[in-house]
Amino acid sequence: MTIKELELKANSIRKAIVNMIYNAKGGHLGTSLSEVDILTYLFFSCMNIDPESPKKEERDRFILSKGHGSEGLYCTLQARGYFPEEWIDHYMDHSNPLTIHPTNKVPGIEVCTGALGHGLSIAAGIALSAKLNEKNYKCFALTGDGELQEGSNWEAAMFASQKKLDNFVWIIDYNKLQLFKSVEDTVSLEPIRGKLESFGFDVHEVDGNDMTGIHNTFSSIDFTCGKPHAVIAHTTKGKGISYAENVAAWHHKIPNTQEWEQAIKELNNARV
Amino acid sequence: MYSGLKSMREAFGDALADLGKINDKVVVLTADLTDAIKVTKFSESYPDRFFQMGIKESDMMGTAAGMAVDGLIPFATTFAAFATSLANQPIRVSVGYNRANVKIATSHGGVCVGADGATHQSFEDIALMRLIPKMTVLVPCDANEAYKATFAAAEFDGPVYLRFGRVATPVVTSFDDPFTIGKAKVLREGSDVAIVSTGSMTPTALSAAQTLGKEGLSVKVIHMPTVKPLDEKALIDAAKECKCIVSAEEHSIIGGLGSAVAEVISSEYPVVLERVGVLDTFGESGEPDEILKKYHLCETDIIEKVRSVLNKK
Numbered sequence: 234m235t236i237k238e239l240e241l242k243a244n245s246i247r248k249a250i251v252n253m254i255y256n257a258k259g260g261h262l263g264t265s266l267s268e269v270d271i272l273t274y275l276f277f278s279c280m281n282i283d284p285e286s287p288k289k290e291e292r293d294r295f296i297l298s299k300g301h302g303s304e305g306l307y308c309t310l311q312a313r314g315y316f317p318e319e320w321i322d323h324y325m326d327h328s329n330p331l332t333i334h335p336t337n338k339v340p341g342i343e344v345c346t347g348a349l350g351h352g353l354s355i356a357a358g359i360a361l362s363a364k365l366n367e368k369n370y371k372c373f374a375l376t377g378d379g380e381l382q383e384g385s386n387w388e389a390a391m392f393a394s395q396k397k398l399d400n401f402v403w404i405i406d407y408n409k410l411q412l413f414k415s416v417e418d419t420v421s422l423e424p425i426r427g428k429l430e431s432f433g434f435d436v437h438e439v440d441g442n443d444m445t446g447i448h449n450t451f452s453s454i455d456f457t458c459g460k461p462h463a464v465i466a467h468t469t470k471g472k473g474i475s476y477a478e479n480v481a482a483w484h485h486k487i488p489n490t491q492e493w494e495q496a497i498k499e500l501n502n503a504r505v
Numbered sequence: 506m507y508s509g510l511k512s513m514r515e516a517f518g519d520a521l522a523d524l525g526k527i528n529d530k531v532v533v534l535t536a537d538l539t540d541a542i543k544v545t546k547f548s549e550s551y552p553d554r555f556f557q558m559g560i561k562e563s564d565m566m567g568t569a570a571g572m573a574v575d576g577l578i579p580f581a582t583t584f585a586a587f588a589t590s591l592a593n594q595p596i597r598v599s600v601g602y603n604r605a606n607v608k609i610a611t612s613h614g615g616v617c618v619g620a621d622g623a624t625h626q627s628f629e630d631i632a633l634m635r636l637i638p639k640m641t642v643l644v645p646c647d648a649n650e651a652y653k654a655t656f657a658a659a660e661f662d663g664p665v666y667l668r669f670g671r672v673a674t675p676v677v678t679s680f681d682d683p684f685t686i687g688k689a690k691v692l693r694e695g696s697d698v699a700i701v702s703t704g705s706m707t708p709t710a711l712s713a714a715q716t717l718g719k720e721g722l723s724v725k726v727i728h729m730p731t732v733k734p735l736d737e738k739a740l741i742d743a744a745k746e747c748k749c750i751v752s753a754e755e756h757s758i759i760g761g762l763g764s765a766v767a768e769v770i771s772s773e774y775p776v777v778l779e780r781v782g783v784l785d786t787f788g789e790s791g792e793p794d795e796i797l798k799k800y801h802l803c804e805t806d807i808i809e810k811v812r813s814v815l816n817k818k
Contacts, residue, residue, distance in 0.1 A: 337574075337603060344574055344605075348598045354564045355599055358571020358579075365532070365553070365577070385595070388564035395559075 234277050240444045240505045242312065243273040247473045248500045249308040249321060255493040257324040259333060263483040265305035267408040267441070267468040268375060272309040274447045275373060284314040287340040293370050294343050294359050298352020299377035299406060300334040301485075306342070307331050315341040350383025352376060353403060357393045360401035360461075371400045371456065379411030382420050387432070393461040394433030401461040402454065403434070406441065408470035410481045425465060434463040441466025473500055506680035507648035513669035513705075514612040516648035518543025520655035521580065525551045530576065531659060534569055536562045536583040542612045544582055562587045566595035566607070573605040578659055584618075585611035585627035585668055589634055600664050601637040607665075608658045609634075614644070614668035615705060615755030616783065616800055617793040626788035631703075632760025634666040635733045641665045641686060642733040644754075644762075646707035647676045650730055653684035661686055668704065670755070672793050675708040678728075687731050689739035695725035698811050698818075699743035702753040703729045703762045706781070706802065710753050713807040724811070732762050737769050744774040749814040751779050753807055758782035777817040779810040 234242070246269050254260035276282065280293035297306050304324075311321050316330075316339065323329045330338045334347025343359070346352050356374035363370050376386065393401050407425070409416055416422055429436045435458055439450040447466075454462050470484070471477030474496045477486075488496055507516060524531045525547050532554045539545045539557075548555040558565040562583055569579035581588070588611045589596070600607045611630065618625045634642050643658060643665060645651040651669055658665040677692070692707070693714050702710035707728040714724035727743055729735065744750060750770065752763035763780030770776060783800050797803050 344570070345598065345602045348594060351567050351595055351599050354567020354595065355571035355574070357564075358568035358573075359575050360571075361556070361568065362572045362575035362577055365572075366575075385563045385567070388559075388561035389567065392558065392561070392564055392568065 236444050236448060239273055239277060242277055243270045243444065244500060244503055244505050246273060246308045246312055248497060249312065250304045251474070251488065251493065251496045251500065253304050253308060253321050253324050255488050256322070258487050259325050260304045261301045261485045262488070263410065263470040263477060264299065264302045264377065264406070264408065266472045266474065266477070267470045268302050268305045268406045269472070270442050270444055270447060271375065271404060271406065271466055272305055274444060274451065276309050276313045278448070279451050280373065281370065284341065287315060291368065291370055294372040296343055296352045296356040296372065296374040297335060297346055298374050299349065299380055300346035302406070303333060303335045306335060310339070310341040349377070349380040350385040353386050353389035357389050357398060357401060360393070360398040361396055363400055364398065371402060373402045373404060375404045375406060378405060378407045378409065378416050378422060379419065381405070381422055390432045390434070397459045398461045399456055399458050402464060403461065404464045404466055406468055407465055408468040410470045410479065410484070412481070412484055414481050429463045433460060435460040436463045436465065438465045438467065441468035442472050473503060475499060506652065507676045509676060510673040511648035511676055512671060512673045513645055513648055513651035514543045514671060516651040517610060517655050517669050518546050520652040522546040522550055524656060524659050525554065528578065528659060530578045531580065532556065532572060532577050533580045533582060534558050534565050536560055536565050536587065538583055542582045562592040563595050566592045567599045569607045570595070570599035570603055570605040573607045574603060578606055578608065580608045580610050582610045584625060585614040585630040586625055589627065589630040593633060597637055601640055604639060604663060606662055608667060609665070610655070610667040610669070612669045613671045615670055616788055616796045616802065617670060617672045619671070620790045622790035623787040628757040628783040628788065629760070630668060631732055631754070631756045631762065632764070635760065635765065639663065640733065641731065643686065643730060644668045644704040644732050645730050646704055646728050647674060647678055649676055649678050649680040650684060654730060657684050657686050670705045674705045677708045677711055684730065687734050687736060689736035690728045690730065691725065691739070692728050693724065693726040695723040696746055697723040698749050698751065698815060699725040699727055699747040700751045700753060700807060700811070701727045701729060701740065701743065701762065701766055703732055705755050706753040709802070709804050710807055713804045713811065716804065717808060717811060729762060732765055735765050735769060737773070740766060740769050741773050744770050744776045749777045749818045751781060751807060751810045751814055753781040755802055756782055757785070759785060777814045779814045781807050781810050
């Protein structure tokens with residue numbers, strides 16, 4: 234896919250997310266919208282995957298450690314063909330495999346997540362397993378930013394570095410907001426780049442809502458450098474909807490009809 | 506294979522090394538321990554499949570879950586207290602909820618940990634692991650059973666908690682006896698009272714039964730190497746036959762084997778039950794004999810409870 238095509242795809246996934254959350258009257262809008270461009274790039278351009286064969290052994294693995302960003306992942310997976318659109322239409326119905334926090338019952342989802350601070354350890358285990366079995370697949374893990382206040386992440390970071398897991402990519406959706414207010418005013422991560430470098434990571438920074446930047450960053454990763462990789466993706470929470478951008482309340486506020494109409498209108502008019 | 510006195514953790518170490526030979530999917534992780542959990546032999550024989558995780562039990566459980574979902578059979582090893590309380594959340598979510606094929610193998614279950622004291626003793630681990638949905642909980646009673654339980658855990662597809670003791674304890678089972686997950690072992694037949702025990706309290710239960718036998722009492726001893734899923738049939742049969750039960754475990758009386766027994770018989774065949782175990786307290790340092798005496802985990806304590814249930818029967 235070209236950059237333009239990826240941008241169009243991300244825009245259509247954004248609309249699917251808004252519709253999904255509006256219809257279900259539940260979900261996490263802000264965080265799903267901040268991660269969309271990264272997920273679109275990973276699933277449509279970067280990772281070696283096959284939706285027809287979601288458990289193919291050589292596939293690259295993706296772990297959504299920030300499990301509450303599930304709507305972004307579900308809409309990306311559905312757009313990529315992992316499961317039918319009806320699942321999205323019936324989000325949060327009792328019998329639907331799509332639940333607020335993702336489970337491994339959904340094709341394309343490796344492990345259940347939702348309790349924060351556990352995905353990196355699992356991802357490092359998978360990357361280590363690939364090394365042990367002399368396989369070439371890579372493991373990508375997406376964490377939030379507030380999530381990194383959990384100490385377990387830093388345990389996993391030490392270990393990934395110790396084991397030189399250069400098939401492991403930790404992406405931080407750094408949208409700067411957590412549940413009630415900014416990360417900075419809660420418990421700051423800064424200096425995040427310095428932290429990651431001091432933990433032994435090959436660190437990259439990118440505007441995580443800019444497809445060209447995302448492409449250039451991921452393309453430049455040297456998977457033979459002997460270090461695990463970290464991508465600090467500076468994103469905007471609620472990206473694409475003017476009233477939701479950078480507003481903490483939209484972490485899991487549900488749009489009313491007027492807000493929904495405005496969101497779809499803005500996304501339709503977005504210059505992509 | 507083993508006889509006399511032998512610690513279960515040593516048998517676990519032997520079993521792991523033997524497993525390593527026949528199954529290259531078996532990997533071992535540990536959190537800054539090696540000899541204390543007896544994984545040294547495995548680590549020396551299979552260094553590529555041994556992972557020293559450092560002092561970070563939570564990360565060890567998550568990493569093991571990742572390795573398991575990728576097809577390996579990880580044994581995540583540390584002391585019972587650290588595995589089950591410090592790392593409870595990743596065990597619950599990353600291992601349990603994912604039904605990851607991780608074997609959580611621990612030493613220092615119970616009161617007999619020597620000088621280390623309360624922080625290193627574990628009276629709560631069986632309860633905490635029973636609470637994790639679909640977690641299999643294995644508590645062998647001696648070295649022979651610890652060896653076989655390790656093999657059974659590796660063959661079983663799903664999360665397993667294995668609890669071993671630190672100190673040498675009497676070997677009371679035969680190595681040739683089959684070990685089946687979910688099956689109780691009747692070690693002594695009897696009809697006046699049934700002692701249902703697990704782990705290191707099973708040899709003590711056998712001694713108590715022998716002493717009481719000399720007084721003319723007919724005492725049944727049922728050992729439960731699988732605390733979850735509990736062999737309910739064996740338990741209900743014993744309740745019907747003996748009409749009273751004493752449970753015995755080197756664990757809190759809250760949430761462990763005694764509670765599991767009560768949960769079953771209270772609805773299926775209510776009989777009088779007395780529980781031998783640690784009361785609602787933290788532990789302390791001491792030699793095994795001193796500690797077992799102080800916490801009422803001796804033969805005499807079982808005998809006292811037997812007399813009590815017989816009076817209430």
